[in-house]
Amino acid sequence: MSKKIEELKFSGEWDLAPAPESTNHISVKKEYQLFIGGKFVKPKKGKYFSTINPATEKKLSSIAEASKEDVDRAVKAARKAHSGVWSSTSAKERGKYIYRIARLIQEKSREFAVIESLDGGKPIRESRDVDIPIAAAHFFYYAGWADKLNYAFPNQNPSSLGVAGQIIPWNFPLMMAAWKIAPALATGNTVVLKPAETTSLTALKLAEVIQEADLPPGVVNIITGAGATGSDIVNHKDIDKIAFTGSTGVGKIIMKSIAGTAKKSTMELGGKAANIVFEDAPLDQAVEGIINGIYFNQGHVCCAGSRLFVQESIYDTLLRKLKDRMQSLIVGNPLDKNTDIGAINSKEQLGVINKYLSLGKKEGADMFQPSCDIPSKGFWCAPTLFTNVSQSHAIAKEEIFGPVLAVQTFRTIDEVITKANNTPFGLSAGVWTDKGSKVFNLTSKMRAGVVWANTYNKFDPTSPFGGYKESGHGREGGLHGLAPYLKF
Amino acid sequence: MTKRIDVLKTYKIFIDGKFPRTESGRYYTLSNNGKGIANICLSSRKDVRNAVVASRKAFGSWSGRSAYNRAQVLYRIAEMIEGRRDQFVAEIISMGGSKNAAENEVNNSIDRLIYYAGWCDKINQVFGAVNPVASSHFNFSLLEPMGVVGIIAPADYSLLGIVSAMLPALAAGNPVVVLASEQKPLCSVTLAEVLATSDVPSGVVNILTGNTSELIPHLSAHMDVNAIFYCKNNPKEINQIQLAAVDNLKRIVLSKNSDWNNSAHETPYYISDFMETKTTWHPIEQIAGSGSGY
Numbered sequence: 077m078s079k080k081i082e083e084l085k086f087s088g089e090w091d092l093a094p095a096p097e098s099t100n101h102i103s104v105k106k107e108y109q110l111f112i113g114g115k116f117v118k119p120k121k122g123k124y125f126s127t128i129n130p131a132t133e134k135k136l137s138s139i140a141e142a143s144k145e146d147v148d149r150a151v152k153a154a155r156k157a158h159s160g161v162w163s164s165t166s167a168k169e170r171g172k173y174i175y176r177i178a179r180l181i182q183e184k185s186r187e188f189a190v191i192e193s194l195d196g197g198k199p200i201r202e203s204r205d206v207d208i209p210i211a212a213a214h215f216f217y218y219a220g221w222a223d224k225l226n227y228a229f230p231n232q233n234p235s236s237l238g239v240a241g242q243i244i245p246w247n248f249p250l251m252m253a254a255w256k257i258a259p260a261l262a263t264g265n266t267v268v269l270k271p272a273e274t275t276s277l278t279a280l281k282l283a284e285v286i287q288e289a290d291l292p293p294g295v296v297n298i299i300t301g302a303g304a305t306g307s308d309i310v311n312h313k314d315i316d317k318i319a320f321t322g323s324t325g326v327g328k329i330i331m332k333s334i335a336g337t338a339k340k341s342t343m344e345l346g347g348k349a350a351n352i353v354f355e356d357a358p359l360d361q362a363v364e365g366i367i368n369g370i371y372f373n374q375g376h377v378c379c380a381g382s383r384l385f386v387q388e389s390i391y392d393t394l395l396r397k398l399k400d401r402m403q404s405l406i407v408g409n410p411l412d413k414n415t416d417i418g419a420i421n422s423k424e425q426l427g428v429i430n431k432y433l434s435l436g437k438k439e440g441a442d443m444f445q446p447s448c449d450i451p452s453k454g455f456w457c458a459p460t461l462f463t464n465v466s467q468s469h470a471i472a473k474e475e476i477f478g479p480v481l482a483v484q485t486f487r488t489i490d491e492v493i494t495k496a497n498n499t500p501f502g503l504s505a506g507v508w509t510d511k512g513s514k515v516f517n518l519t520s521k522m523r524a525g526v527v528w529a530n531t532y533n534k535f536d537p538t539s540p541f542g543g544y545k546e547s548g549h550g551r552e553g554g555l556h557g558l559a560p561y562l563k564f
Numbered sequence: 565m566t567k568r569i570d571v572l573k574t575y576k577i578f579i580d581g582k583f584p585r586t587e588s589g590r591y592y593t594l595s596n597n598g599k600g601i602a603n604i605c606l607s608s609r610k611d612v613r614n615a616v617v618a619s620r621k622a623f624g625s626w627s628g629r630s631a632y633n634r635a636q637v638l639y640r641i642a643e644m645i646e647g648r649r650d651q652f653v654a655e656i657i658s659m660g661g662s663k664n665a666a667e668n669e670v671n672n673s674i675d676r677l678i679y680y681a682g683w684c685d686k687i688n689q690v691f692g693a694v695n696p697v698a699s700s701h702f703n704f705s706l707l708e709p710m711g712v713v714g715i716i717a718p719a720d721y722s723l724l725g726i727v728s729a730m731l732p733a734l735a736a737g738n739p740v741v742v743l744a745s746e747q748k749p750l751c752s753v754t755l756a757e758v759l760a761t762s763d764v765p766s767g768v769v770n771i772l773t774g775n776t777s778e779l780i781p782h783l784s785a786h787m788d789v790n791a792i793f794y795c796k797n798n799p800k801e802i803n804q805i806q807l808a809a810v811d812n813l814k815r816i817v818l819s820k821n822s823d824w825n826n827s828a829h830e831t832p833y834y835i836s837d838f839m840e841t842k843t844t845w846h847p848i849e850q851i852a853g854s855g856s857g858y
Binding site for chain 2: 168171172175213216217219220221223224227228489490511512513514516517520537538554555
């Protein structure tokens with residue numbers, strides 16, 4: 077009875093003129109050293125690696141590779157700063173240093189944003205409006221906690237742990253550095269931080285900011301390198317705490333390494349979030365939420381809503397709307413302000429994603445990708461959606477960390493709760509419904525550390541973030557984010 | 565050659581982001597050791613009422629801002645005072661204080677601003693609660709801004725007094741009408757100039773100079789004022805406020821410690837004093853999922 081609805085055509089008619097962000101105002105050095113004891117020092121072994129722009133495959137800079145000796149130097153500097161200066165600096169003054177960092181990041185926010193997009197491939201709209209403002213806000217928020225810890229933990233007389241070793245991923249480079257450094261400093265710890273090897277630049281820019289803020293030497297040390305450097309940090313004897321954000325696999329290796337030591341840990345690991353749409357949801361908002369949930373930052377998001385559960389009664393309508401919306405996504409130059417989906421962070425990651433795309437098809441799911449122009453150079457993946465997915469498919473079980481959505485359906489609320497929780501992960505979940513009482517029912521049933529209701533991928537320094545089950549332990553953000561850096 | 569003549573400053577009051585003279589046209593002469601320093605506005609009942617109108621108008625936007633934004637606005641005031649440090653120090657000395665004490669007072673004022681700025685987005689994390697009611701409801705309590713707060717600043721302090729007295733109410737999200745110290749008003753007026761050039765929206769802070777005992781009855785009886793913060797130590801005035809406040813059940817907060825350099829004046833309880841607790845009930849559907857697994 078109903079007429080077939082015609083597919084929307086976007087070819088050529090909807091193109092926007094290019095709107096590239098200028099790179100004239102940024103400064104990137106040819107070579108970056110290690111930031112140890114307040115100074116930029118050459119690596120002991122003199123080794124450097126290249127960091128490239130994943131959108132053009134052009135080299136941006138050479139980055140020092142920290143060896144075991146360098147890690148030891150950094151830890152010694154951090155230890156000396158902790159016992160010599162930082163632990164005896166009054167909480168109030170400690171806070172004022174952290175406020176300075178926040179303000180300097182705000183002052184240089186555009187430079188940070190452009191470098192973040194150049195080095196990591198993420199759209200400038202995201203680095204400008206999400207990554208950098210949240211990084212600054214994180215420092216601003218935790219600065220205020222420094223002299224208020226007794227109100228967060230009454231009758232506990234909290235004190236710092238000592239030296240924190242912090243290892244962060246490549247998906248939100250500066251933001252992750254802020255999530256790690258800000259609470260550690262506010263609680264009186266000193267820090268040895270290692271950014272991911274594909275995205276070291278904004279962390280090194282942050283080192284410059286820390287120098288400019290005149291922090292006592294050694295309070296923050298930023299050393300660069302790949303997995304081996306990270307492993308040297310994890311295994312260093314004089315580190316009191318490891319804070320790691322990354323894959324569940326590496327997280328487990330770290331937990332094994334520190335077993336039997338006195339090291340404390342915070343693990344923010346992988347996820348495979350369920351994003352659940354009920355038939356009473358406002359569909360157009362839900363479509364935006366689904367898109368944001370999985371295609372935000374090319375899907376390089378541990379809390380990405382990578383499993384979509386749609387109630388059967390609205391399946392056809394929702395899928396049509398979703399595919400139409402995917403047609404209008406702009407894939408391309410990360411520095412263009414109109415770009416929705418930027419470059420995949422690295423060649424290796426693109427390989428992982430492509431492996432899952434062929435695995436998905438091989439296991440019998442149907443793949444959909446909108447037609448879009450993809451640049452010839454660089455690493456790219458069109459937004460992808462799989463239907464006819466079952467619970468046992470690899471694309472529904474494993475974290476892909478790319479713009480790949482696996483769609484499943486459900487009839488009853490009981491069914492969707494069971495399906496959504498049927499995973500070893502438990503980082504986040506999303507619920508879309510017009511009914512408040514259903515929202516709170518679902519939020520209480522989801523075995524996940526963060527649940528977004530009628531929204532997705534929202535972050536705020538005041539809001540604790542972290543996972544259940546194999547998505548890690550400990551929380552970052554909010555009052556709860558202080559505890560992992562304190563002893564009572 | 566003729567000697568250059570200094571340009572003297574006219575000290576005015578601060579209402580709705582503007583610097584009017586008092587509508588009454590009256591003044592008193594501030595002096596130190598018999599030497600006149602400045603002529604100060606002797607504000608009237610009408611000035612109080614104008615200030616309350618401006619405050620009420622500013623309430624919606626100030627209380628509606630994100631806590632993060634309010635924190636940054638307060639932090640910005642500290643940055644601005646830091647830039648005018650010499651002027652504040654000179655003013656405090658001119659009203660009769662040692663250089664050391666003056667510098668100490670300015671330092672403490674700046675640090676106190678930073679302290680309270682930090683509370684804006686934390687107060688509800690410490691004072692708010694999710695209440696485990698026995699029925700199937702999601703029930704939570706939050707502190708919300710109270711409304712227009714009238715403030716009687718400490719008498720013996722200049723910058724530190726007014727800053728300490730107005731900050732808790734501001735951090736809570738309230739606009740304020742401040743009666744400045746009668747004996748030491750200079751820094752209050754200069755602070756107004758700082759506020760006018762920082763990011764504080766007009767009407768959020770209104771500062772009146774004059775005879776506090778004349779103005780207290782008008783401020784504490786005003787039906788559009790929600791609370792009074794009294795930072796002096798005069799039993800007669802306290803009694804007056806308590807009686808006048810009854811008509812619209814204003815909340816009255818009295819500061820007990822008169823050493824304003826003391827860090828006892830840095831407490832979130834001053835902030836919660838100027839907030840109301842709101843509790844919200846929301847049903848939770850009880851369908852399915854009881855057997856939910858790992």
